[in-house]
Amino acid sequence: MAPVTAPAAATARLLPVADNRHCLAWATGHARRRPGLLAAALGAMVVTAAMGLAAPLATGEIVQALVERRGRGAAVGPVIGLALAVLVGALAARTAGRLSARLVLPAVAELREDVLAAAVALPVDVAEAGGSGDLISRVCNDVDQITEAAQESLADFTSAALAVCAAFIGLAALDWRFLLAALPAVPIQLWTLRWYLRSSRPVYAAGRIAEGRRTESLLGTFAALPTVRALRLGPARRAAAARSSLDAVSYEIQATRLATRFYGRLNGAELIGLGTILATAAVLIHDGGTTVGAATSAALFFVGLFNPINTVLGVFDDLQQAGAGIARLLGVRDHEAVPVPVPVPRSDRAAAAADSSLIIDEVSFRYGPPGTQEAVSGISIDVAPGRHVAVVGVSGSGKSTLAGLAAGLYTPGSGSVTIGGAPVAGRVALIAQQPHLFAGTVADNLRLAAPEADDARISAVLATTGALSWVSALPQGTETLIGAGGHPLTGGQAQHLALARLLLLDPPFVILDEATAEGGSDAARSLDEAARAATRDRGALIIAHRLSQVVAAAQIVVLADGRVVERGTHDELLAADGHYAHLWLAWSRHRS
Amino acid sequence: MACLLYSSHQLGESLVPVVVGAAIAAAADGGPARTAPWLAVLAADFALLSLSFRFGARASQRAKQYAAHEVRMLVVDRAVRPGGGVEPPPGALLTLAGSDAARIGAFAGICASGLAAAVALVVATALLMWFSPVLGAVVLVCVTVLLLAISKASDRLRAGYRGEQQGSADAATLAEDIVRGLRVLRGIGAERAAADAYTAASRSALNAAARTARMESSLAGLRTLATGTYLMVIAGVGGWLALGGRLSLGHLVSALGLAQFLTGSLQTLFGLGPARARAIASAERVLELVRAPVGVIEPQVPGLEAPDGRDASNVSDVSDVFDASDADLQFRAAVGRSGTALDFTVQPGRITGLVVDDTRAAADVPALLAREYDPVRGEVRLGGRALRDYDLDTLRSTVLVALHDAALFPGTVRDNLGAHGSADAARTATADQVISTLSEGWDTVLSEGTRSVSGGQRQRLALARALAARPAVLVLHDPTTAVDSATEAVIADNLRRYRENQTTLIVTTSPTLLSRCDRVVFCDSRGAVDSTHDELVASLDAYRAVVVR
Incomplete structure (x- = not known):
């Protein structure tokens, strides 16, 4: 044998x-x-x-x-x-x-x-x-x-x-x-x-x-x-x-x-x-x-x-x-959920900001066992209520990992993510990079965020995000079956629905991980509007390659190899002539 | 083989009491010493029954496992067929290749013991005939009737089994959907809603399973009843004959002993009924998939017709090394929901950018070029010949379409990118940078569903995979949406060099990519304009509005 x-x-x-x-x-x-x-x-x-x-x-x-x-x-x-x-x-x-x-x-x-x-x-x-x-x-x-x-x-x-x-x-x-x-x-x-x-x-x-x-x-x-x-x-x-x-x-x-x-x-x-x-x-x-x-x-x-x-x-x-x-x-x-460490403010900064800001405090995380490379190391970002912070960086610099950490999808290896000194659960919503449509109707997909939402509310959030026109044009409107085996939607449309769903959820903080990256034309234009609607009056952490999305942010954080290498406003960073200025040059060369 | 071994196992088992009797008789006759040879015979008999069981069981397990494997591969073969047309979602296909295949295999596995049982039954009935033709005949009729009744009753289970399998396929589909969308669910805190939906699906699968379990229990009762009836008939008829003096005591005892011994075989035979019903129900489900019409005709499969009735006879015999480097690609077909006609030509040896203002319509272009489906109206031609007249395999090796949401497969990076000449392609797509950050480089295992690489990294690996194939005509659909602007600019420059003088179509709205194209075709409701990026930016507001944002 x-x-x-x-x-x-x-x-x-x-x-x-x-x-x-x-x-x-x-x-x-x-x-x-x-x-x-x-x-x-x-x-x-x-x-x-x-x-x-x-x-x-x-x-x-x-x-x-x-x-x-x-x-x-x-x-x-x-x-x-x-x-x-x-x-x-x-x-x-x-x-x-x-x-x-x-x-x-x-x-x-x-x-x-x-x-x-x-x-x-x-x-x-x-x-x-x-x-x-x-x-x-x-x-x-x-x-x-x-x-x-x-x-x-x-x-x-x-x-x-x-x-x-x-x-x-x-x-x-x-x-x-x-x-x-x-x-x-x-x-x-x-x-x-x-x-x-x-x-x-x-x-x-x-x-x-x-x-x-x-x-x-x-x-x-x-x-x-x-x-x-x-x-x-x-x-x-x-x-x-x-x-x-x-x-x-x-x-x-x-x-x-x-x-x-x-x-x-x-x-x-x-x-x-x-x-x-x-x-x-x-x-x-x-x-x-x-x-x-x-x-x-x-x-x-x-x-x-x-x-x-x-x-x-x-x-x-x-x-x-x-x-x-x-x-x-x-x-x-019966897997013991890794106990969420009681957030201990490790710096005065976090202690001082014990208001309702989203505080990412010296967070590190690795996917592999101890000893392997960290995906993000010692990142600290504050997002005040209603303010928008953008995160940029080349692909693989740890942006999506940071998004997952900020939304509570991962448990940080060290550091903490808190709002007012408490875990973020239920107060931060994330739009993941990969839009996924669940098999079911358009309305089913939206109601995942708010099972009690009635048809009027569904139509309202679709209208606010500008998705109502194309959803109405689907064979059965909001009752059209989508997802595996259903009516095919483009990536942009899937992201559009994700943004509408965010409005149903109505959280104080949102994290958009490349939420408007897909498909670049008619849908994308309304996607930008939808993103604006979804982040209005909310604290937001916006991850975007399309730099037009980040120009207006109160602060732009640049990541490289899992670390913060620059932070500041658009103008400050352009003046600094570093990573961001390089990205901006590549971005704007064909767009002006 | 397994059947033969099982039969010899049964023979061995039935010999044990005989040898025991002989041993004790020997002991009674001549004392302990005379038992010794019989003990040796007993050991030999044990060796026979033990070994034949061992190899019989192994043979039937192999039959079971390999039958299930064959069915599984049948499902996979249909799923990956070039012509497509596979409707069931991944979870449902998984159920077909998993539990349905296993049920068919299980029937194959018990066939051997069923046959062995049948052999034993035939031999026993023949023996009964020899003892007493009347008893034998009665038993023969009785067994036949019982077997027919049980198999009839089992057939009624078939619909139930189908429902049961459908229920578990639905639950599996939902589970797969939930796991795939896990990040999305977690991002909006919808874990509870998803778990509730799964619970509902699981409950309805449970109800279907409980229904068949109830029917199975009734059948089990019926089997017990049938076996009992068999014993009763032998005891009754045998006793009646014997008491009437038409059967000797010895023969009656033998007949009753035989009947007792055979109840096991009979139960095995009766058990074949439900197993067969299960297997048939699953086989029907598998056949529905296998016989589903293909989405587009596959000319290399003779005699196969597409849903639209076109047959394959007019397909030219194009060799695998068809040279398409000088062939132009003429696209004249209806696209999008509104079915607007899109009309443009991709010149050979050029890199052409295609901008369509309607995303849905834009997505149809690569799909039609890949022959995921055929145009409702119009035709796409390569070198003057309609795409659907090419052999599918030849066409796809000539015109390679890198779909926007192309997936990587479980396996190493090397497996995914293909072993030949991919270093160059990897550099072009900047995938070499991605690979160098992975823990084991080219040998890093990418697992399905795991986001072991980020969206941008995956796009770069997928692009490298498409480039490595070096097709005569390459079609890329939005290859860099998840890539940062600096990297995108590098890729655009590399791509231009890599595809120098080779026919390439890039469906995109990225100005970074479009600025490196030889020609750019812009399509909106007013029709197509064939020009260059710079000219279009300068002259067309509609174009600027789409690409500069």
Whole structure:
């Protein structure tokens, strides 16, 4: 067997995974929450299993009748009894299925909902650590696997455990010495189970990760089909998908190899147990200690134990599989949000400005682990209420990271972002650089910011931002479906809607990250107006390459390599003849 | 193979009691010493059953996994087909390639054990026939009826399974949408609203799953009933025959023992029904995708028709090395929502800028050139021949369209930019600067959805990727909207050098890029003007209003 090696990419950052204790606590917590349902489901399973024992009894009766040379009528009683048992058993099986579905399905659905809710609230860099594939794979694939394993194992375990008990009692009733003889198998079985649980856990865990990578590869392709077609990347994307898919397959097969070795060792244990019993029987028969009949029964009882015992042990395999998924889901759900550090003003400046300004105080942040390069270092910016501060710099200088920090999407590595000494949550809105349209109507997209907004309010913000004219011209106006699979909008139109949405939200501070960069003509002209409407009477941090946007700002901050290299008004910075003057020259050369 | 191994496993299992009996008989006859050889036989039998199970289980797992893999690749193949026409959103495609593929694979995986069970059943029925033709015949009829009934009942589950898969596809689609728009959501504090929407989708998926689970439970009850009926018939008929003296005691015991042994096989066979219904429901969903009409005709696929009924027979056989360096690109087609006719020509060997005052219409130009769709009215011609008469692959390797929102793919920078001759292209797009800031340079892994690079950095990498392909005709759509002005100026100069004497069309409103173009075509409602940037700025207010802002 190939050793389980975590492939290179698996060592990359992924979303967190919970430990075993945590998973167990979740499962028992759920079982305790609905004890009645659990008991009823188990009861129904026991009845199903018990009714299964009616067949041997009935056949025994018939054989007995034959031995006693009774008439044909003697078969009627046992057959009717059997029929009743079958009927009850069938009803119990149906009930057991229904109850266990009621036990498992809602619990798992609730888990995936909690996971998604937790994931969207995580710091964005944590949530996106494994790419969207990691998270999507958890709420889809892992959930499927848990559901399957949980439903199967519950029913299997109950009926098999019942059968094991019955057989053991039978064995003991025949002669306690047979029970002793069967014991050598037990330590081997326990040892095998331990070995298996230890060696299969990493395989299952790696398999889940491989499925996450497969999901990422597939999503990357499925979400960018126009690019795939235009650049003729079909064969390359197919090859990448095939690679990740076969990688995931290889873990499944590896897991099966382990499982079959597990069952192989259990067979070995059975052989030893059966051998001991037969040897004991031979000795006992020889000494006259037992009858041939009793010995036969004992050996056959033991043979009858094989399948149920394997099933019971196999349930541990199911639990192991489900556990791998549950650990991944709980890891996200219960991820300790990095505690927002109680903002401690580190400089007099911040302490003094304990009014309602947005204070970015010596903030540093890095995406990678400690020791890697910082995306922004020691940045301090004050945005007074109603004032506009612009941030410029070449791409990759840390502007978008700064925007994310100011809006509370990331937790700063050091420093603080505060308003009046408190965290910014709920008082700062950000328009992200990448406009995203959610699948739904135009109105749905706007109402994300204010679910209670009525149609009149929707129309009002569209009118204020100048978007009403083109929205009205859409096939169904504000009820037109947009986003994936909907009516196509240009990047500029998407940004226009984002600005209108900001008005619905009406926050005291806004951060515009290239909010008017897309598409440059009819839409862009009204985008500039929309941006003005969205920032009027608000404090604003405006990130823009289109420098016409920043000229009027009260202060312009220039970033380079994650640090502030210049700050001042447009005129001051032009006079300084530094970075900004250089950018301005490039910008204005063809625009005057 | 798996079936054969499973059968031999079953044979091994059924031999265990026989060997046990023989061993005890030997012990009774000749004392402990005589048992020893039987213990050896027992060990051999265990080796047989254990090994055949081991390899049987492995074979059926391989069947399951590779069947699912094949279906997954079928979905991927359809998704990436050059002709397009793929309607479902990414999350729905993911469900098809994930859970639907798995369900089809699962059926393939249990087919072997199903076959083994069927073999066991046939052998047993034949044995019963031998004991007593009447009993055998009754059992045969009974089993057939039961199997038919179960499979009929399972078929009714199919619609339920489809609904269940649709529900989980919807939930997956929403989850994917939410994760992709995570920054937007966080930016406006709409986490709660998004989570609530997902909860609603998850609940309706749950309801669909609960419905099928209820139906499955009823079917499980029915299976128990059917298995019980089978036992009952053998016990009843066998007992009746035996008590009437038409069946010996030995044969009755054997028949009943056999029946008991076979209940497992019977349950396996009955279990095939729902698994098959699941697989068929999923297969139908996959087939709907695979058979969906393509968006534009793909001439290289013979016999395939586009939705408009044009067939591929009139497509000329253009070789891959078609030389388009001297071909002009004639655009005469309706664009935009209003369907205004756009009429301009891209001269060979020149860098042409295209400014369209309506953004929607401007976005149609690269899409039509990439043949994402075909014009409703008019035609686009390359070297005098309509684009739709070219082989799609040849066309796209000749006319490369770098879409504005082009995505990077999960993988390293090197994987994304292509290995050949990309250093030069990277320098031109100033992507080399981007790469030098990444932690592992060219080997940095870019992951899907992660904004491991900023918008401007991504645009520069995507531009480098398009340039590296060195197509005869290059079409760029707003390649620098997220790039700062200084870098944009550098890119514009580099681009001019890099595409010297090669046909290039840049759809943009950036004056920095337009000033470096040989020609600039300006289109508004009054028609197209073909001139240069400087002249247009000097002479046309409408042009100035669009580009100088």
